[in-house]
């Protein structure tokens with residue numbers, strides 16, 4: 001008798017402890033709730049109970065007729081920063097652009113423009129991260145000009161530098177590295193708004209949100225970055 005009771009208790013517990021499955025694809029969520037849905041996905045990931053939604057071959061087959069991603073994300077190529085894992089999402093959800101230092105140059109702006117104008121994504125996230133090697137290279141270069149990078153890596157460093165000069169973060173600030181990571185995210189947002197004027201109109205008419213965020217590679221958590229402009 002006791003044995004049955006034990007089994008019943010165990011079964012009830014296992015049902016109660018199971019994470020609730022996602023009953024909606026991301027594309028079915030109202031656009032004003034999308035950021036919240038992504039942050040909830042990040043809570044699952046950083047809480048170590050991801051659901052890995054929509055990562056099946058069936059889902060891919062459904063999507064083969066066309067994609068409707070809900071967000072365009074620019075993130076770093078860093079192997080610890082894959083947006084689908086960080087936000088616990090699946091196939092067809094995110095339109096992702098990655099490069100070292102999550103910089104927003106001409107090619108990235110072209111990809112973002114495609115996502116905004118043609119795929120009509122209502123959300124753009126420029127996602128920086130802690131311990132970014134590209135920003136680290138910039139910080140090191142700033143302190144030691146004798147270190148030479150190739151022309152192409154130097155281009156990444158120069159992109160990061162542009163916003164730094166403008167913001168004039170004191171070079172000896174103890175949190176210079178962290179602030180450079182944040183400044184680089186904001187620089188990306190400013191570049192997009194500057195080079196694609198329709199972005200400002202879409203933001204004004206509430207059809208588009210452009211958000212900056214930083215992902216912590218130790219905790220797995222994403223926090224939003226306020227744009228003072």
Ligand SMILES: [Zn+2]
Pocket residue numbers: 076077078100101102129131132133134135
């Ligand atoms: Zn990085």
